[in-house]
Amino acid sequence: MPELFGKINRKNLSYFLIATAVYVLFVYWCGNFWLLFAILILADLFLFRFIPWTSWKRNKTTGKHRLIPELVETILAAVAIAFVLRLFILEAYVIPTSSMEKTINIGDYIFVNKLKYGPRMPMTLFSMPFTHNTLPFSSRPSYKTWKELRYNRLPGYSRVRNYDIVVFNFPEGDTVLPDLTDKNETYYTLVRKIGRDSLLNHHKILVRPVDKKENYIKRCMGLPGDTLRILHGTVYINGYKEIVPEQVQYNYFLMAASGNLGSDLLDSLDISWYDVNYNEYNAIFEIPLTEKNYASLEESQLVRGIRKHESVDPAFSQQQVFPFDRNYLWTEDNMGPLVVPKKNMTLPINLDNIPLYARIISVYEKNNLQIKENAIYINGEKSSSYTFRMNYYFVMGDNRHNSNDSRFWGFVPEDHIIGKAWLVWLSLEKNRSGVKKIRWNKMFKIIK
Template identity: 40%
Template structure:
């Protein structure tokens, strides 16, 4: 989603935000404060604490992760209670539908400020509904959990980059946000699960979900669809197999770049991707393996050069030659060194068969740098099934679209019926890492079904370099940077 798309989102939600702010403006005025104080971030929380006779230093706790979200809801709930909204139903509605109930109470002449929640008069008036501090914290924690789950499930989720498969576009140690609204949030398919634990419980390693109840795939409307070039988070399709047998939404999360969309004809020749016969521009910060030939003195890049040029996986195999992983820009800089004779991409030759490469068929003789062409399945597309196409599409037909598939001699049977064609029910995508020679992606396990799509990676909010010197751990040039 481009700038226009984000502006569309802002324009869509702006009326709701204005309603909430207008409601708090009126509530502040009813409590004897100036309405504009409700518009100033943090300061408005200080005023709420003051109105309810809570200690000001609670604001300091808002800087503590985990505690801050719970305390934020404690302050809001206290403020709502100071207007007589003490019932669980009223508090729940204010948390879940603030754009309805905050302005309603603000402009309702019958809703008046009744006094500070911590005051004696309030306790006397609402003695039966006043709860113990422990119960109030428990309620606030529940509402914080409810809202956090809603945000994580339907709007935005935080992720960390654990591996180098997307370097140098996304770096190990990048902390990023993934938007669920770009492609539309996928509703839970495994509803019985522990909150904030994806597929295993921390420390114990046991399953965090119960697979006894499974819901059909459904996605809410989004602002766009997956496009070629998007950095996409999706569920790893091979987790459906032994030993995990995980349901779709509990499979591990992967992040790759979409290189091919439904209906595209895709191929790769000597490391270059082609879509519908046209070459695709390689991401600017993509990495690949290079062969380096030196003057034979045995010199190799030192630690400083390796860190500065981001040279990875350096492997010397003769006195004059070694290989390494880096970007095209770094390879050009490395070639300027006086003892370097040449730096060339180390791509595999056509016809060299790699059994690890999809669809693992020796007749095709494909490898990670040379494969295709073939069509990426599209919903409604009918493919003729034969000895050439079946290896490409058998997993999509049997595993992802839940059909019984059998081959008896030269005959193909789907759900017990002999056939020579199949019409796909879902759209599929081809995902690849920007680190071309250090990424486990569609080249090794094939297509990604549309029901596996989680969201679009939109921006990096923090980046931590564990290999950097002590005072340069934070990559400041990546903080709050947009993901292209």
């Protein structure tokens, strides 16, 4: 034993102590202390060398390192570092829709900060690394649901706050129709339209675990415990009027003085063609505008009339509005008040408000919910109140009339939160080419 310790190099001992200290802090952060056994591996790697860790890289004849094994080691190390970064710190996403314009545009490539709220540990154990829910160049699932892990989030350095832009798994994305071509429709919207039996008879159904649902990005408007209301398109949080971010936009109806809106005008206002609607019958355009762009157009000679869109009558709403109950005559611009559930909060439940919280109780928190004989039963017991086991959030897109958000499908559970949108590192305009395709003014922009 003295001979063994006598061979230890002081430099290697320093490396071992530093690596061990970092690893112990990591284990403490994770809370999985059984991982401490790996310190024995570190000790052998840096100090004792009972296991010939590098022998496979050496030529048996000359004893020199071989090129290919060295290259393989470098690639494996790079992959391991990228995997750790993606899991615990940062993940890259690309924005496919206009729901967050003008804060974030279609074609923006962003980094999401996972450390801020704490990294969520993988919930699907058997999954292809560096994929989400499908294999590359295929529609086949990139995961197997043989073993699913319980929700676990490591400690972060902050919590979700009002107006944070968060990335999360789409709550209604647990059941999908792979052959559905209209991306604006979901399994649940179709169930409400044509019935579950019809869907099951004509479509293939795919069920996804929480961390394999599609990724969405929205602005958090309601925190756990908040009371939220929307009046004439304006959000009120606990009775206080929202602080409207500068880039938020609403739809407006307008008539162009020349009868048409030129592409140069739309480009100057940074308006996406995807959100422009034109009614040929009365020559009226419907376009999304920020307050600044609205004021600019109103003062110009380019339009003959302009009026803000407001959805007032549920009968004329273009989308089904949460909570999909005839007793709640809500629209996307007028809804509430409603209480956003908070962990350990107890709320009275009755036949009037159960539509607001039925999905939380039965799906997200996995209880057996039944309504019979004008009474509510949870796990077989008649209930007049319910205590929530998780935090929930109410989110909205900045493109208020062109966003599929909590107004249309309800609350976001805490275990669906991925991280906070942090930085736009690349921004590409889909309808342009060459250097003009790059939006230089959006590059390396902090997302607020």
